[in-house]
Amino acid sequence: MLLSLGVFLLLLVLGMPVVFAIAIGGLVFFLQQPNLPLTMPVQLLLSETQNFSLLAIPTFILAGNLMNELGVTQRLLRVARVLTGHLRGGLAQVSVVLSLLMGGVSGSAIADATMQARILGPEMVRRGYSAAFVAALQGFSGLIVVAIPPSIGLILYGSIGQVSIGQLFAGGIGVGLLLALTYMVVVAMLARARGYQPELAQRPSAQETLAALWGGFGAVLFPVLLLLSLRTGVFVPSEVGAAAVVYALLVGAIYRELRWERVVRAFRDSVADIGMVAFLIAASALIGYGMKWEMIPQSLSQFLVGIAEDPRIALAVILLGLLLLGTILDSTVMIILLTPILVPTAKALGLDLVHFGVLVVMTSALGLLTPPVGLSMYSVCSVMRCSIEEYVQEGWPLFLAVCLVLLLVYLFPGIVTFLPRLLF
Structure with missing residues (x-):
């Protein structure tokens, strides 16, 4: 297994796309095992993408792209501006x-950060904000999307680790709200130190606020309906994505934004997004199988239990490792590769899998914004035309x-676990 991981890291350093590096590294493991037939990698590639619980991913991606194309984003922008x-x-x-x-619409931190940099970036620069500040703000604000349902990261963790996606969605809401509040304080x-001025000269009237809220009501209501449908059992996670589409x-039709060319564009973008995620999931099955064959999850559990009798210390070690690993690996790859290892470890340590999952997904996603390999970082810097140093x-x-x-x-797991325990 060490040779496979070494090949994977070497190919990454040489600049090979990560999905091919994962696949080749996994194939090297099977070439080392004379007792395993070479038909098995092909079977694993196919079977991993046919996991029924993963059906939520393509449908939520399609729902997010449809909402972006059908005028939801502009209405949410008006709501945010009024508030x-x-x-x-x-x-x-x-x-x-x-x-x-x-x-509650996009589910993707990179997509949200890039879209907002394009929509708000030029106007913010005209108002006196530096391009680098705009890039950083849009990039880090995109992390909120990772916590708020329907987060693709939480769906991946829940599907692979067999953890309730509904409870993960509920647990992420508290983190998303706390993150947004902290950003607003910063x-x-x-703004006070640099003299950034308000966007509106005065607070909007109650009538203007209600009009904006009514205009974006359908989109704002989406995550609420999502949680209620899961809690009441109307839909299971694999079905609720189709209902979201x-x-x-329906929201597009109500807003009178439903156009054939927009729907086609949403489907075309979704095919590309889904293909990327599915390819990653399929390729990671090879290395994942090798890790299970070598009993790495059990070894890791024993190691962490041995060095730390307190599960919280072991959790801190895991999170610090994820933070460092996130500087060289994409968050989606980390979640897909490490969830089969970390969930058994968390069970052995007696950790709450919902609290653990939200922390793992959020810590992994922070790597999207840190050098040298931060996809959101590169995306927003490209849009705003600023350097990484700035x-x-x-x-x-x-x-x-x-x-x-x-x-x-x-330190306070209740931030995550309060809402899942209340609802579920």
Whole structure:
């Protein structure tokens, strides 16, 4: 197994796309095993993508793309502007709230950060914000999407680790709200220090606020309906994504934004997104099988139990390892590869799998924004045309804010577990 992991890391260093590096590394393991037939890798590649619980992923991706195409994003932007535009640093506050609202639509941190950088970035630069600050703000705000349902990361963790996706969705809401609140405090402090002005001259009237809320009501209601349908048993996770697609089409029809070319564009984008995720899941099955064959999950459990009698210390070690690993690996790859190892370890340590899962997914996602391999970082810097050095200089307060939130979630599990216990 060490040779397989070595080949995988070597290919990454040489610049090979990560999915091919994973597949080749996994194939090397089977070539080392004379007792395993070479037909098995092909069977694993096919069988892994036919996991029934993973059906939620393509349907949620399609629902998110449909909502983006059918006018939902612009309505959520109006809601965010009405709620926070009158605050100091108005457009920056609008960005944070929009990410919170978009969590129930896109499910993808990279997609949300890139979209907001394109929509709000040019106007923020005209209002005096530096391009690097805009890039950092949009990138880190995108992490809120990882916590708010329907988070693709939580779906992957729940599907692979056999953990309730409904409870993970409920647990992520508290983290998303805390993260948004922390960002707003940081933005307010930076705005006061740098003289960033409000977006609106005065607080909107009650009539204007109600009009904006009514316009975005269908989109804001989406995560609430999602949780209620799972809690009441109307849908299971593999079905609720399909219901979300129907809901997205209904919302588009109500907003009178339903156009054939927009629907076709949403389907085309979804095919590309789903193909990427499915290819990663299929390729990771090879290395995943090798890890199970070598009993790595059991060895890791014994190691962590041996070095730390207190499960919280073991959890801290795991999270620090994920934080470091996130600097070189994409978060989706980390979740797919490590969930089969970490869930048995968490069970052996007696950790709550919902609290553990939200922490693992959020810590892994932080790697999207840190050098040298941060996909969200590169995406927003490309849109805003700023250097990585400038991005790091402007983004460190937001990075510390995320670390503070993760520390609070680690110290106070109730932030995650309160809502799942209340609902489920």
